[in-house]
Amino acid sequence: MENRELAKKIISLVGGGDNISQHWHCITRLRFNLVEDEKAKIEEINQMEGVIGSQFSGGQFQVIIGAKVADIYEELEKQLIHKNENLALKNKKKLGFVDTIFDVISGIFTPILPAIVGSGLIKGIMALFVVFGWVSTDSSSYAVLNIFSDAVFYFLPFLVAITAARKFNTKESLAVVLAAILLYPTIVNGAADGLGPMNLFGLSIPLNSYTSSVLPIILGVLLLSYVNKWIDKIIPKSLNIVFSPLLTLLITAPLLLAFIAPIGNFLGKYLEVIFTAMFDTAGPIAGLLMGGLMPIIVITGMHYAFFPSTFASLQKLGYDIMLLPMNLVANISQAAAVLGVLIKSKKSTTKSLAFSTLIPAFFGITEPAIYGVTLRLKKPFYASVIGGAAGGAVFGSLAVKTTAFSIPGITALPTYIISNSNNFTYALIGCIVSFIVSLSMTLILGFEEEDSKTIKDNPDKTQATTLIPTETKEVLPKQPAEIYSPLEGDIRDVSSVSDATFSKQKMGKGVAIFPIEGIVYAPFNGTISTMTRTNHALGLTSDDGVELLIHVGIDTVKLKGSCFEALVSENEKIKTGQPILKFDLKEIENRGFDVTTMVIVTNSFEYLDVITTEEQRVEPATSKLMMCVQ
Incomplete structure (x- = not known):
């Protein structure tokens, strides 16, 4: 029931099911593509029990849950089963190019990570069995285990086809057919035997091996999505079920085999060559930078951009030298920083939080540690960056490799075992260096303990309640508290404004003013309690205890900060008559927005x-x- 209620509240606070165009989850986060980002009530989500934090990154809205993310997602999926899938098309138009790339790669690979990670760990277990002499590489048992570990990677295009079809909002069955065409024995065996290209009515079909590849099928499904939608438009609905898949495959498959797949194969190998060469020529420097920056890369979601090159490297070389090894030392460093906080902290609440995030961090699940502990306390996060950089430099210098894709934690260490090599020993050395440096720096730098969250809000008119301070005043003012006008203008009846949040006094009693000047002045002596990112609204608290919201215009959050200039900052002391906000009155009106400004006492309930x-x-x-x- 708790999971169901949490999922229900999250859906509501991201703007409801109609505002969610796509949703999925990774190891610790719920990930959403929203139709209107402004509807996400970040501060309210962050205050929910069971939520570590939330953020916008790479065109996605991410809600960090932690270990229970799969359970929450299961409940969320049940409640969104009837959502409008066509919203995905509407949402894609607003993402920039870079955000779109990260969003697509994340949306494709995140759902299939359990299969990839599970198979990778089997490969690590096999390496341990060989080291301890329990299984011979020539035995039938080893051959069967190898099937278990390699099957996912060999047939990876099938898994990618399904998630890519969901991401591109096209038919999964046709996408899987494209994957089957790429992996058809005639093509795979022909490539292995070095045969020349085949011919389709004069069109040359090169024979390449697409096993374990990802870019060819991603590009193929992308092409499929456009071709299928175009055909669906021109074929009558009565004939669609027959001719739409026929024509889609007859157009897409030849283009895929002749052009798209070879290009994708080339790009994947090219990426692998670039990153491998980078570590070959400047290993220590590359490792230092990647190991140190990896927490930031993970926070922003940019690590997904390295997935294609990682799989290309595993396919061609049988190992990865960049993403997974650098992620390992960074995660070990994060665990060490949390241990430092656990040792040095004086508050029981901080110790409890550090302890609860320590074990997952050792196993490669670091988001709870980052958002709940190190990033909140700042200096431990800096220490983890330094430790990761030190371990990364060791890995880069010694060319440490992993042979399988797995969660970068202590369970991944067996994947660093390579026969007749010191690779495993080098991996242990790098992890120990990363751990010691991070722990030492955390203890040396120290930190200031606090209980406040670090992730800020991005409110709009529908969530203006987030501007209400959460603490109730214990002592009410004994004398009437006076509020002066913050604007020059004409008084309007607040019940007449078009925003029901204000007209029905859901936030408290107040007035509406139609301004004739674009300057907001302090209406009393007090403090700026809250500033919105878009500067269209701000919360104030008077020295007498009055909590006031000034909201300039209706729907002006859509201006995304343009036309507004804040003259004060959050927590700044203000005096009556002091200019605190400027806005371009004429420009706002020219853009079609109502400039009526609401002035609301949000703690009206405290007064008679x-x-x-x-x-x-x-x-x-x-x-x-x-x-x-009073």
């Missing part, structure tokens, strides 16, 4: 009454706008 002015025209900092009576 909020008396508003009877004047029709008010002047900033001189006209009394409201009086809060």
Whole structure:
């Protein structure tokens, strides 16, 4: 029931099912493509029990859950089963090129990671069995285990075809057919035997091995999505079931085999060559940079961009020298930093949180440690970066390799066992260096303990309640608290504004002002309690305890900060009449927005009454706008 309620609240706070165009999860995060990003109530999500944090990254909205993410996703999936899948097309239009690349790669690989990781760990177990003499590489048992570990990678195009079809919003069955065509024995065996190209009505079909490849099928399914949608439009619905798949395959398959797949194969190998060459020529420097920057790369989701080259390297060379090894030392460094916090912390709550994230970090699940401990305390995060850089330099210098794709934690260490090689010993040395450096730096640098979250809000008009301070005042003001007008303009009845959040006084009592000047002044002595990222609204708290929201315009969050200039910062002290915000009144109106500004007492419930002015025209900092009576 707890998981169901948490999933239900998350759906609501990201704008409802109609605002979710696509959703999936990785090891620790729920990932969403939203139709309107502004509807996500980040601060409210961050305050939920069971949520570590949330953020926008790479065109996605990510909710960090931790170990229970699969359970929460299962409940979320049940509640979104009838969602409108066509929203995916609407959402794609708003992503930039780089964000689109990260979003696509993440959406394709994240759902199939369990299969990839499980098979990779089997390969590590096989290496251990050989080292301990339990299994011979020539035995039938080893051959069977090798089938278990290699099957996923050999037939990887099938798995990628399914998730790519979901990501590109096309038919999964046709996508799987494309994967089957790429892996058809005639093509695979022909490539292995070095045979020349085949011929299809004059079209040359080169014979390449596409086993374990990812870019050819991704590009093929992308082409399929466009071809199939185009054919669906021109074929009558009564004949669609017959001719649409026929024509789609007859157009897509030849183009895939003749052009798309060879290009994808070339690009994958080219990426592998670039990164391998980088570590061959500048191993220590490349390792230092990658090992140190890996936590930041993971936080932003950019590590998915390395997946194609990682699989290309595993396919061609049988090992990866970059992403997985660098991720391993970075994760070990993160675990060491958390251990340092556990040792040095004086608060029981911090110790408890550090302990709960320590074990997952050793096993390669570091998001709870990053968001819950090191990044929040800052200096331990810096220490983890230094430790990761040190371990990465060792890995880069000694050319440490992993032979399988697995979660970069201690369970992945067997995948570094290579016969007649010191690779495993080198891997242990790098991990130990990373651990010692990170732990030492955490203890040396120290940290200041605090309980506040670090992820900020991005509110809009529908979530203006996040501007309400969460703590209730223990002592009410004894005298009526006066609020002066923050604007020069004409008074409007707040019940007449088009936003129901304000017109129905859901946030508290107040007034609406139609401004004739684009400057907001402080209406009392107090503090700026909250600033929105888009500067269209701000929360203030008076020295008397009045909590006030000033929201400039209706729907102005869509301006994304343009036309607004903040003159103060969050937590800054203010005095009556002080300019705190500027906005371009004419430009906002020219863009079709209602500039009516709401001034709301969000803690109205603490007062017997909020008396508003009877004047029709008010002047900033001189006209009394409201009086809060105890």
